[in-house]
Amino acid sequence: MTTPTRAAGLDALHTFVPHAGADYRRDRNLDTGPGRTNVSGLSPYIRHRLVTEQEVVDAVLERHSLHAAEKFVQEVFWRTYWKGWLEQRPEVWRRYRAKVADLLAGDxxxxxxxxxxxxxxxxxxxxxxxxxxxxxxxxxxxxxxxxxxxxxxxxxxxxxxxxxxxxxxxxxxxxxxxxxxxxxxxxxxxxxxxxxxxxxxxxxTDGRFAPTGLATEARALDEEAFPPAVPVASDDVEGQPGERVGLLLHEEDLEPESLLAEHPSLAGSFRATAVAADPRHRSPVAVSPAVVAFTTGAAADAASRTTDAAGRPATGLDSLEPSAVLDWAAAEDFDSIVVPYAPVGPVRERLDLLRAHLAAEGITLVTVRRRWDGRAWPYASRGFFPFRERIPGLVRQR
Ligand SMILES: Cc1cc2nc3c(=O)[nH]c(=O)nc-3n(C[C@H](O)[C@H](O)[C@H](O)COP(=O)(O)OP(=O)(O)OC[C@H]3O[C@@H](n4cnc5c(N)ncnc54)[C@H](O)[C@@H]3O)c2cc1C
Structure with a gap:
């Protein structure tokens, strides 16, 4: 079982670090089945930012040179690259969402x-x-x-x-x-x-599987062209926090300490804090109980590490539904709510809806983005290979 806590993620990271150099380069493509140790298994932690990409890369580069750990570091940057690419082409996500809904509703x-x-x-x-x-x-x-x-x-x-x-x-x-x-x-x-x-x-698979009768030709699929790419926003903070500010965390970023360290003017100023877990929106049909358990566990772990200016613990919200957030905002009398930036995907859809509902009540939604994303995403405008050239420069920046 993958334990949904930051502590478990950091443990997994420290166990893996010694293997992130030559071992990973040699063995990473082998799949010997559950219990495998040739890859890190860190993805559920990184995906929810219980552990951040920056921490993972820093820990690996403390132990190995960039040359020795190049393959592993590149894999972490594949994640960043895909996010930056989709950020510039939100229509790719929108079309995928619409098609899935269509297919699942039909025969x-x-x-x-x-x-x-x-x-x-x-x-x-x-x-x-x-x-x-x-x-x-x-x-x-x-x-x-x-x-x-x-x-x-x-x-x-x-x-x-x-x-x-x-x-x-x-x-x-x-x-x-x-x-x-x-x-x-x-x-x-x-x-x-x-x-x-x-x-x-x-x-x-070390001979575990050798399926026969597979297609012998992969004829690439085709599709209608997409609109031109949209540039990545240049500012890491969008929106102006007011006087009575709340902090609302969500499943895209559950490590507030390092996020707020990048935005010191915000840290320590929150009237109240909350964490919402809302993984149901990944699909039009039910997501697995394991995904719900991991995400809610991860949100609870983040809540246990988050307090407001008076030291009060974070509230757990069941969802990012506007009504749930508005009730909380009314109870705390906010004029603005800070949230971690959500890249294109289900949480972003929820936040766009929420922003409109909050605005109608005179409450501003302020997004704060990590420098990691803000620096790298603009380079994800073409293929991975030109992006890859930027990695040494990106890891040197703090
Ligand atoms: C069809 C398909 C679907 C995928 N869906 C997802 C997904 O929903 N979420 C997800 O995080 N990854 C996805 N990946 C990428 C990759 O398979 C997983 O990130 C990786 O297997 C996670 O295992 P790990 O943590 O042991 O990886 P490691 O090999 O130890 O790599 C370290 C970290 O680098 C990142 N990473 C590694 N490989 C990739 C990659 N190819 N693309 C993007 N990031 C990568 C992950 O954050 C990973 O935790 C998908 C790949 C394919 C081919």
Whole structure:
């Protein structure tokens, strides 16, 4: 079980740090099954920012040179890259959301239910579907094989596969998940799709699986063009905090101490604080109990580390529903509420709705973004390779 606390995330980080150099470079693509130690397993912590990307990279670079840990550091930056890319193309997310809703409301392909229930008839797919549902995690290489077989062998819509992942992954993340599925399907790097092969699966699962009958050709999918990219906002703080300010944390960032250290004028000034967990909006249908448990546990852990100016503990809110937040705001008499910036995804949708409801009551929603994101995201305007060139410069900046 993955314990949803910052302390557990830091423990996992410190256990993994010695292996983040040559070991990771050599073994990272192997999937030997649950209990694997060749990858960090940190993604549920990083995704909710129980542990931040900055902390992970700092801890690794204290132990290894950037050259030695280059592969691991690049993987952490893949997450940042995907977020920055989607931030500039919100229409990609909007179209994905609309398509998933459409597909789930209509006649689903006949074999969809069998595949997600582990009855596809392909032993590897069935084992991976079961592992995903039971543990909330799949190894990166396995995610690639799963998505490729889903799209090219089983010929299911990629959006339904991305939705299945998003409902079950403890690290389920709008940018990394949607864009990785698109990458496998050949939509992200136009015309270049990822084909899973029996030999590659057998080699990297140490012979645990060697599924036969897989598609031998990955014909990249096609789609209508998207509108031009929108630039990333240049300011890390959007909105003006007033005199009576609340702090509302959410599942995109549950480490207020380092976030507020970047914005010292805000720290220590909150009339009241709250933490909301609202993972239901990752999908139009129910997200897994494991995702709900992890996210609510993570929010409770953040609440236990958060107090207002008078030292009062944070309130737990069940959701980011405007009515829940407005009740809290009225009880505390706020004129403004500070929230961590939410990148494009379900929480951002909730905050956009909330902002309008608060404004109608004369309350300003103020977003604060981490420097990590503000510095890196503008470089995620094209492919990963030009972005990768920026990594040494980005890790040197504090
Ligand atoms: C189809 C598909 C769907 C995916 N969906 C998600 C998702 O919803 N959420 C998510 O966090 N990652 C997703 N990934 C990326 C990657 O598979 C996971 O981040 C990684 O497997 C997490 O395991 P780990 O923490 O042991 O990774 P490690 O290998 O130990 O890497 C360290 C950290 O780097 C980041 N990272 C590593 N690889 C990637 C990558 N390829 N893309 C983005 N970030 C990466 C993660 O934060 C990870 O915790 C997806 C990949 C694919 C192919």
């Amino acid at each position: 689903l392909p006949a074999h969809y239910e069998d595949v997600v229930s582990g009855r596809s008839g392909i032993d590897a797919m069935d084992a991976w579907a079961a592992e995903l549902v039971e543990t909330g995690y799949l190894h990166n290489h396995t995610r690639m094989w799963f998505a490729s077989i889903w799209v090219f062998t089983l010929e299911l819509p990629w959006q339904l596969g991305a939705d299945f992942f998003h409902r079950h992954l403890l690290d389920g993340d709008a940018a990394s998940n949607t864009l990785s599925w698109r990458w496998v399907a050949g939509l992200q790097t136009r015309g270049k799709a990822y084909l899973a092969t029996t030999e590659n699966i057998a080699r990297y």
